[in-house]
Amino acid sequence: EAQVTQNPRYLITVTGKKLTVTCSQNMNHEYMSWYRQDPGLGLRQIYYSMNVEVTDKGDVPEGYKVSRKEKRNFPLILESPSPNQTSLYFCASSQRPGQGGEKLFFGSGTQLSVL
Amino acid sequence: SQQGEEDPQALSIQEGENATMNCSYKTSINNLQWYRQNSGRGLVHLILIRSNEREKHSGRLRVTLDTSKKSSSLLITASRAADTASYFCATEQTGGFKTIFGAGTRLFVKA
Numbered sequence: 001e002a003q004v005t006q007n008p009r010y011l012i013t014v015t016g017k018k019l020t021v022t023c024s025q026n027m028n029h030e031y032m033s034w035y036r037q038d039p040g041l042g043l044r045q046i047y048y049s050m051n052v053e054v055t056d057k058g059d060v061p062e063g064y065k066v067s068r069k070e071k072r073n074f075p076l077i078l079e080s081p082s083p084n085q086t087s088l089y090f091c092a093s094s095q096r097p098g099q100g101g102e103k104l105f106f107g108s109g110t111q112l113s114v115l
Numbered sequence: 116s117q118q119g120e121e122d123p124q125a126l127s128i129q130e131g132e133n134a135t136m137n138c139s140y141k142t143s144i145n146n147l148q149w150y151r152q153n154s155g156r157g158l159v160h161l162i163l164i165r166s167n168e169r170e171k172h173s174g175r176l177r178v179t180l181d182t183s184k185k186s187s188s189l190l191i192t193a194s195r196a197a198d199t200a201s202y203f204c205a206t207e208q209t210g211g212f213k214t215i216f217g218a219g220t221r222l223f224v225k226a
Contacts, residue, residue: 042203042218050212090157103148104214106157
């Protein structure tokens, strides 16, 4: 089954404790992206990747890191989480955007709480 | 920067009625997409309309796009209780590689 898998589904942590949220897709998609969703703000893009070893900042990249060492995986790293990073996070993937348009496939989300 | 803005923020209708949601955006786009989200779950793609298209249909969904007004509308006909969800428009910007989402419309369909 074609899917984007995120883990964990829920995560509670404390300020400053490094964490990684994993994302994997099995559709051989080139494009992957991370979004955070906050009430009233919709989804805001954190980072995206056009292909292996190619990543770029979205609209709200501060406090986050990503890597794209393999095509299928795109982990989101919070080196020193802070309470304002408490949010619902989504990973998404698609074929090449900007080439006539391709729909995004989303993971089930990770609800992160930073205390 | 938020590209798409949906209107209304919330909509409550009776089963069987039509639901119309609007989206406005600010810059040139390659396409506009509509997604659905059920209470905090992942978004699901509904329909995509390209910048050179004016109207598109998919089942009970009808999407229009007016690039001169930078706006789009999503019509759900004969709504069902199962259509209760949040609906987001998303725009793929011209010359870029970002898909930018609006804040969404929460639709509640009463049985």
